Amino acid sequence: MTAIAGAVADGVLPGRVWLYSNYHCNLVCTYCLTESGPKVDRRELSADRMLEVAQQAAELGFTALGVTGGEPFLQPDMAETLARLGAILPTVGLTNGTLFTGRRLAAAEVLAGSDVALQISLDSADPDVNDEARGPDNFARVVAAIPALVERGVTVRIATTRELGDEADMSRLCELHRGLGVPDSDHVMRPVISRGRAVTTGMGVAAGMNDLPAELTITADGAFWSPFGATVHGGRLDTDLLLTRTTDPLRVPALTLLGLVEGRPAGADSTLNIR
Amino acid sequence: MSRVQLLDATTAPLTARRYYQNGDPGPLVGALATVPELLEVSMPFLAAVLGPSALDARTKEIVIVRTSALLRCGYCVDTHSVVALDTGLTIGEVHALRGEGAAVLADQRENALLGWVDAVSGGRGPVGDEVARRLGRYFAEHETVELTLLVGVTMMLNRFCTALDLPTSPEVVRRLAAAGLR
Numbered sequence: 445m446t447a448i449a450g451a452v453a454d455g456v457l458p459g460r461v462w463l464y465s466n467y468h469c470n471l472v473c474t475y476c477l478t479e480s481g482p483k484v485d486r487r488e489l490s491a492d493r494m495l496e497v498a499q500q501a502a503e504l505g506f507t508a509l510g511v512t513g514g515e516p517f518l519q520p521d522m523a524e525t526l527a528r529l530g531a532i533l534p535t536v537g538l539t540n541g542t543l544f545t546g547r548r549l550a551a552a553e554v555l556a557g558s559d560v561a562l563q564i565s566l567d568s569a570d571p572d573v574n575d576e577a578r579g580p581d582n583f584a585r586v587v588a589a590i591p592a593l594v595e596r597g598v599t600v601r602i603a604t605t606r607e608l609g610d611e612a613d614m615s616r617l618c619e620l621h622r623g624l625g626v627p628d629s630d631h632v633m634r635p636v637i638s639r640g641r642a643v644t645t646g647m648g649v650a651a652g653m654n655d656l657p658a659e660l661t662i663t664a665d666g667a668f669w670s671p672f673g674a675t676v677h678g679g680r681l682d683t684d685l686l687l688t689r690t691t692d693p694l695r696v697p698a699l700t701l702l703g704l705v706e707g708r709p710a711g712a713d714s715t716l717n718i719r
Numbered sequence: 720m721s722r723v724q725l726l727d728a729t730t731a732p733l734t735a736r737r738y739y740q741n742g743d744p745g746p747l748v749g750a751l752a753t754v755p756e757l758l759e760v761s762m763p764f765l766a767a768v769l770g771p772s773a774l775d776a777r778t779k780e781i782v783i784v785r786t787s788a789l790l791r792c793g794y795c796v797d798t799h800s801v802v803a804l805d806t807g808l809t810i811g812e813v814h815a816l817r818g819e820g821a822a823v824l825a826d827q828r829e830n831a832l833l834g835w836v837d838a839v840s841g842g843r844g845p846v847g848d849e850v851a852r853r854l855g856r857y858f859a860e861h862e863t864v865e866l867t868l869l870v871g872v873t874m875m876l877n878r879f880c881t882a883l884d885l886p887t888s889p890e891v892v893r894r895l896a897a898a899g900l901r
Contacts, residue, residue, distance in 0.1 A: 653733060669733060680724070686732035688756040696756065704733055 448698050449505020457658060457705055459507030460536075461694075462671040463494045464663040465522070466514040471540050474577045475605060475647050477640035477675045480514045484676070487514075487664040491525040497662050498532040500694035506660070512538040512671055523551040530560035536601070538563045542582060544589040549596075556597030563601040563632070564590060569616035587624060594625035601630040607647065639675040639682065653685060654712045658705045660698055665689070667697030669704065722883045725749030734759055746794075746885040747876075768872045774865055776806045781829060782869050784816040785836045792877035797887040797901070801894045810898050817900075828857040832866070839870040 451457035467487040469480035478484075489497075498509055509529050516522050517539050529535045541564035544552060555562065564586060568574040571583035593600050602621045604614075614633075621631055636648035656670035665681050666689040668674040673685025687704075688697045726732070726749050728739040735752040738744045751758040769783065780803040787795035800813050814820035824830055831853040838846040854863060895901035 683726055683730050683732050683753065686755060687734070689754045690756055700734060700756070 446503075446505050446695075447702060448695070451702055451705070452505050452507055457702055458660075460510050460659050461497065461501040461506045461508070462510040462512060462659055462661040463489055463497060464513060464661065464671070464674055465489055465494065465511050465516040465519050465525075467676065468518060469513060469515040469540070470518065470542065471515065471579045471582065473579065473641070474645050475636045475640075475642040477637060477642070477672060478514065479641045479676045479679070484679075488519065489662070489664055491519070491521065491528075494525060495528055495532070497691070497694055498529050500692075501660075502532050504695060504698055506698075507533060509533045509535040510538065510659075510671065511535065515540050515543070517543045517548060521551075523548070523554050526560045527554045527558050530555070530558045534559045536561045536563050538565075538603070540565050540578070540582070540586075541589045542585040544593060549589075549592055552593060552598055553596045555599075561599040561601050561630070562593060563603050565605065566590075566602050566617070566621070567604050567606050568613055569620045570613060573613070587620070590621075590624040590626060599630070600624075600626050601632060602626050604631065604633045605636055606633070607636055637672055639672065640677055643677055653704075654708070656685070658701060660687075660694075660701050662691050662694070662697070667691050667700075669701060721746065721750070721885055723750055723753060725885075726752040738762070743888075745798075745888055747880065750879075750883055750885060765872065765876075768869055772865065774862060774869075777808060778829075778832065778866075779869060780806045780808060781816060781824075781832060782836050782866060783873050784813065785833060786840045786870050786873040787877050788817045789837065789840050790874055790877035790881070792881045794880040794885045794887055795873070795877050797891050797895055800898075800900055801891050804894075804898060810900065813898075813900060831857050835863075835866060836870055839867055840874055 448457065452459045465488065467478050467480055468482060468484050470482060472481040494511070501509065509532070511526060511529065516537055519525070522537070526535055526537045537560060539562055565578065566574065566583070566586050567577055574583040575581065590600055590602070604617060618628065618631065622628070636642050637651045638648035639651070642648040651672060653669055656672045659670050661668040661671045661674050663674045665674070667687040669685040669687055673682070675682045687700045690696045725746050726735070727743070731739050731752050732755040734755045735748070735758050738748045738752070738758070748758065748762070751761055769779065772779070780799060783799045784796060784803050787799060796817055800817065803813050803816070804810070811820060811823045815823045824833065834850045835846065835854045838850045858866065892901060
């Protein structure tokens with residue numbers, strides 16, 4: 445058993461490795477951690493590179509994968525890539541859910557029955573509130589995509605990112621996702637984190653190393669502590685949660701991360717429920 | 720203006736943060752911190768080669784300032800001129816090592832040392848017999864090894880700092896001005 449496998453088995457290190465497939469996006473959300481949009485630097489990982497990382501992650505003893513961006517489904521053949529990643533380790537793919545029409549919706553059928561879940565962002569049961577943060581027609585496109593994916597056998601989770609408060613809206617949102625075929629167990633919520641564009645818009649809660657899960661995160665620019673670490677502000681990559689620029693072999697950043705986690709005083713991690 | 724972003728205490732990566740605990744660690748760390756795994760190995764190495772060792776501090780600063788002057792690294796010359804003064808070299812000696820004044824190192828041991836430094840930093844082949852023979856009168860073989868590594872590492876830093884146009888810190892500029900070295 446590797447040191448990583450032991451640490452994951454003991455709960456010292458989270459089992460999931462995140463991959464930033466790309467940083468560009470068809471949306472420009474107000475709280476985006478990575479200042480993503482249609483014209484930003486793409487910072488892409490190729491499908492082959494993601495599969496290499498996944499294979500090394502499995503060999504080291506990690507137990508799950510996550511793919512995020514940017515909008516991963518702007519990458520060609522992302523559904524097929526996710527299916528191949530899911531064959532290596534259970535995988536969650538984050539998406540804004542707005543691109544699942546026509547060819548992309550048909551392509552997503554490859555995920556039916558696979559060990560892949562798509563996690564789609566939906567922030568409010570009120571279309572106006574949701575769309576104010578995520579862009580025009582976002583709500584309508586997402587509530588159309590979710591049942592279409594569920595009907596095709598794709599496992600769908602819903603992620604809600606929001607400022608604290610408005611429990612009544614949250615209750616309506618839960619009713620909505622249940623109606624769309626997504627159970628409560630597949631609905632995750634997190635606060636807005638004050639990084640990336642949220643800094644510019646004055647949103648969110650501050651979160652440092654001890655507030656964020658120590659999930660190894662691989663990007664085109666290096667390895668980071670948590671997917672909330674590989675953020676962009678003012679067009680520049682944030683480096684405060686950078687682990688290493690070296691990502692191959694994966695054991696280099698993995699062991700750096702483990703060293704930091706083991707050096708952290710017991711109980712130092714906080715509970716902002718960021719996941 | 721540096722060619723790369725110099726990371727400060729707010730942007731320093733996790734494993735680099737300890738270098739910022741006592742204030743600004745300077746532009747060399749600020750540049751290396753952008754590749755934290757290289758900072759992790761290079762700083763202990765540089766400390767071992769440039770810092771306290773079997774060679775006395777005066778000898779080492781003579782080597783560093785002389786090499787840096789020959790390689791025309793303004794950042795290294797400035798920074799180590801201050802270190803040399805703190806080590807006990809006179810302003811006149813520092814001037815001379817910087818190539819700005821007449822040679823004032825009358826000591827034969829130190830002149831043999833300068834001959835070695837000039838030959839290592841400026842030569843293309845093995846150091847000549849006469850230069851080696853003169854150095855050997857005053858320095859043991861293990862010291863010759865250390866001196867040669869010190870010249871080589873200083874040259875590496877000279878090119879790194881010059882190529883990236885690292886800025887001399889304001890405190891060093893102030894000290895140099897007070898000493899009439901800038």
